[in-house]
Amino acid sequence: MLPINYYLGLAIILFIIGSLGVLIRRNAIVIFMSIELMLNAANLAFVAYARYWQAMRGQIFVFFIMTVAAAEVAIGLALIVTIFRTKDSIDVDQINTLKG
Amino acid sequence: MTLQLLLFLILALVAIASALGMLISRNAIYSALFLVMNFMTIAIFFLLLDAPFIAVAQVSVYTGAIMVLFLFVIMLLGAERAAGQTQAIQWQRPLAVALAVILLLEAVYILLGQRGVTPLVTGPLPQGFGSPASVGTNLFSNYLLPFEITSVLLLVAMIGAIVLTKSEKK
Numbered sequence: 423m424l425p426i427n428y429y430l431g432l433a434i435i436l437f438i439i440g441s442l443g444v445l446i447r448r449n450a451i452v453i454f455m456s457i458e459l460m461l462n463a464a465n466l467a468f469v470a471y472a473r474y475w476q477a478m479r480g481q482i483f484v485f486f487i488m489t490v491a492a493a494e495v496a497i498g499l500a501l502i503v504t505i506f507r508t509k510d511s512i513d514v515d516q517i518n519t520l521k522g
Numbered sequence: 523m524t525l526q527l528l529l530f531l532i533l534a535l536v537a538i539a540s541a542l543g544m545l546i547s548r549n550a551i552y553s554a555l556f557l558v559m560n561f562m563t564i565a566i567f568f569l570l571l572d573a574p575f576i577a578v579a580q581v582s583v584y585t586g587a588i589m590v591l592f593l594f595v596i597m598l599l600g601a602e603r604a605a606g607q608t609q610a611i612q613w614q615r616p617l618a619v620a621l622a623v624i625l626l627l628e629a630v631y632i633l634l635g636q637r638g639v640t641p642l643v644t645g646p647l648p649q650g651f652g653s654p655a656s657v658g659t660n661l662f663s664n665y666l667l668p669f670e671i672t673s674v675l676l677l678v679a680m681i682g683a684i685v686l687t688k689s690e691k692k
Contacts, residue, residue: 445618493679
């Protein structure tokens with residue numbers, strides 16, 4: 423196995439790209455995809471540590487994270503569809519009805 | 523060992539390039555396809571890390587189910603280019619890039635500070651490490667309660683999606 427630093431570095435870079443996507447993109451669907459990328463970076467770190475400690479716990483947690491991600495995507499995309507129906511746009515800057 | 527390192531470097535390059543492609547593409551469909559590519563490379567990393575079951579689950583759940591759902595919604599809404607270039611907050615983009623660079627530098631500093639970390643537990647892997655059998659045994663013995671809670675979570679997500687997208691009665 424390669425040193426765990428390599429995998430952690432890759433996971434950190436992917437996580438940073440994901441957080442950058444959340445901050446600079448205005449398309450709600452792309453923001454959601456960036457969140458998925460961050461979850462995947464966390465999964466990579468979990469699996470790398472599971473191999474490092476030779477324990478199955480990390481892999482089980484990845485399994486649960488995948489389930490939560492699936493549930494989150496189902497709800498999030500339903501919300502986006504509903505917002506698109508009422509506002510006719512998924513630009514997050516347009517969703518400012520509650521702004522004072 | 524060097525072959526493994528070469529494979530890792532090539533795959534890491536592909537993963538980072540596809541993530542950046544996801545970030546930069548103007549068209550949301552291209553973003554989704556770049557993300558599929560990224561998830562596939564991460565599945566190969568899982569294989570390299572002796573997690574075959576998680577790798578297969580990654581391919582079938584993430585690239586199979588979740589990204590198809592994304593593509594379906596993008597095409598349903600016709601929202602490939604929905605978001606405009608206008609930024610409501612002018613300084614948001616440069617600030618975001620600056621903060622990302624700072625975070626990256628911190629991470630590099632921390633990772634280089636502990637150079638040469640060797641595997642803590644050396645020696646051969648336990649029999650069947652990461653196999654479907656060991657994942658299943660763990661899920662249904664040590665992690666039975668979280669597993670059941672997850673099924674309730676999925677049920678709630680399903681009901682929530684149906685209720686949210688139901689057309690309102692007059």
